[in-house]
Amino acid sequence: MSQNNFSDVTSTVVNWMADYQARIRSFPVLSKVRPGEILEKLPTSPNLSPDCFDDMFSDFKDLILPGITHWQHPNFFAYFPANSSPPSIIAEMLIDTLGVQGMSWATSPAATELEIRMMKWLQEMFGLSPEFSGVIQDSASNSTMSAMIVAREKATDFSTNETGVTEQKLVAYCSSEAHSSVEKAAKMIGIGRQNLRKIAVNANQEMRVDLLIQAIEDDLKNGKRPFFMVGAFGTTGSTAVDDLKSISNVAKKYGIWFHVDAAYAGSALVLPEVRMLADGINQADSVVINPHKWLLTTFDCSAFFIKDRTALLKSFSILPEYLKTPEAESVTNFRDWGPGLGRRFRSLKLWFVIRWYGVTGIQNIIRNHISLSAELESWIRNDPRFEVMTKRQFNLVCFRLKSGDGASQKLLSILNQSGDMFLSHTRINGSFVLRLVIGQTDVTAEDVRQAWDKIKQAASLACDVKSLAAD
Ligand SMILES: Cc1ncc(COP(=O)(O)O)c(C=O)c1O
Numbered sequence: 001m002s003q004n005n006f007s008d009v010t011s012t013v014v015n016w017m018a019d020y021q022a023r024i025r026s027f028p029v030l031s032k033v034r035p036g037e038i039l040e041k042l043p044t045s046p047n048l049s050p051d052c053f054d055d056m057f058s059d060f061k062d063l064i065l066p067g068i069t070h071w072q073h074p075n076f077f078a079y080f081p082a083n084s085s086p087p088s089i090i091a092e093m094l095i096d097t098l099g100v101q102g103m104s105w106a107t108s109p110a111a112t113e114l115e116i117r118m119m120k121w122l123q124e125m126f127g128l129s130p131e132f133s134g135v136i137q138d139s140a141s142n143s144t145m146s147a148m149i150v151a152r153e154k155a156t157d158f159s160t161n162e163t164g165v166t167e168q169k170l171v172a173y174c175s176s177e178a179h180s181s182v183e184k185a186a187k188m189i190g191i192g193r194q195n196l197r198k199i200a201v202n203a204n205q206e207m208r209v210d211l212l213i214q215a216i217e218d219d220l221k222n223g224k225r226p227f228f229m230v231g232a233f234g235t236t237g238s239t240a241v242d243d244l245k246s247i248s249n250v251a252k253k254y255g256i257w258f259h260v261d262a263a264y265a266g267s268a269l270v271l272p273e274v275r276m277l278a279d280g281i282n283q284a285d286s287v288v289i290n291p292h293k294w295l296l297t298t299f300d301c302s303a304f305f306i307k308d309r310t311a312l313l314k315s316f317s318i319l320p321e322y323l324k325t326p327e328a329e330s331v332t333n334f335r336d337w338g339p340g341l342g343r344r345f346r347s348l349k350l351w352f353v354i355r356w357y358g359v360t361g362i363q364n365i366i367r368n369h370i371s372l373s374a375e376l377e378s379w380i381r382n383d384p385r386f387e388v389m390t391k392r393q394f395n396l397v398c399f400r401l402k403s404g405d406g407a408s409q410k411l412l413s414i415l416n417q418s419g420d421m422f423l424s425h426t427r428i429n430g431s432f433v434l435r436l437v438i439g440q441t442d443v444t445a446e447d448v449r450q451a452w453d454k455i456k457q458a459a460s461l462a463c464d465v466k467s468l469a470a471d
Pocket residue numbers: 080138139140141142179181234235236261262263264290302
């Protein structure tokens with residue numbers, strides 16, 4: 001039998017966690033291991049007898065930690081914010097301790113009822129219409145897929161769930177900058193990626209509404225049935241915001257389901273000054289916002305809001321004998337609100353995060369991220385070697401070296417290899433662009449100033465390299 005004692009080892013682990021947070025700046029942000037290096041060090045077969053926790057924990061530190069990219073490092077500037085926080089970590093520990101499987105109200109009434117309340121709190125915090133009902137999903141990808149499924153069912157009079165896809169006429173629309181999860185959903189739910197129209201964007205990376213209307217008209221002429229469209233509130237590439245108001249009017253005119261993907265930037269709606277950018281969001285049929293991106297909540301926790309709850313339930317409900325409970329008529333059973341049956345107790349994280357910081361505390365953190373980004377943007381604009389490539393609206397600055405793609409790629413590689421910071425990239429209007437996101441919970445003005453100093457130094461090196469490929 002194992003000699004490991006839960007209460008002894010948890011205190012060791014909790015102390016390590018606090019220490020990790022305190023010295024997180026000492027780790028290289030991006031893991032430096034080579035492909036296969038960790039795998040080689042792991043035993044090929046499992047141990048037959050119990051292992052001792054001290055050895056397990058040493059291996060965690062020696063084998064695993066070097067292969068970690070430190071997402072919570074203040075200089076993690078890549079992709080999108082995925083910030084965690086002490087209350088969220090504490091809630092995760094409690095969630096795991098309770099081990100709740102919240103598929104039905106009866107399987108843990110508190111999990112269901114806290115989720116109902118938290119989604120109402122978020123709705124109020126984001127300024128979303130009370131017409132929406134909310135449910136927590138694991139990912140924006142599954143939230144968007146759920147929306148597409150409900151839209152498909154409404155468009156086919158709920159027949160696809162019964163008979164499957166027979167004659168495929170349905171077409172969906174998003175911009176060419178929309179997240180890949182929209183295309184993935186179209187593939188998975190039987191629409192087919194060829195029936196997803198990717199509408200071109202303008203110079204600000206926003207969907208061209210004139211081209212959207214033209215595409216719908218063309219499809220109607222060709223006997224197609226437009227059924228679903230996605231507007232972005234913050235694209236992944238450059239946090240562009242589509243004209244949600246105009247898109248919602250198009251959706252209304254043609255009777256098309258309108259889904260807003262606010263997975264990344266939606267958390268900024270806690271700031272009243274940001275809400276005007278989202279004009280039209282309350283005309284949407286569904287909205288997804290990821291607290292696991294920018295609301296201090298550890299992955300996973302995706303907030304999915306939908307107006308037509310009846311259609312949602314009709315699309316997903318299924319009731320085998322073994323799931324029947326006596327009180328079913330009078331309670332919410334969240335298993336009927338999405339693809340999965342089993343559900344984690346994610347609402348506890350939201351409850352702890354919101355109570356710990358208060359709405360004002362969360363607003364201050366997000367506002368600080370945005371103002372740090374604005375400051376960085378102004379420094380970049382004032383350095384003649386650089387150019388800012390898109391309108392910055394939130395906490396992402398997209399920039400490049402004017403000397404071209406080769407130098408910009410070199411700059412990114414020098415910065416990421418240094419271990420001091422991690423940035424990602426995209427292409428905007430064909431140009432290679434560095435993306436710098438300021439969104440980690442404890443990032444400070446000093447972190448950003450130091451990062452900018454290092455970027456300037458690295459830029460000198462990148463521009464000096466003689467062997468740069470011609471652009
Ligand atoms: C705009 C947008 N939508 C959707 C997603 C997908 O999020 P998830 O990982 O929760 O599926 C992302 C992730 O980067 C995103 O930025």
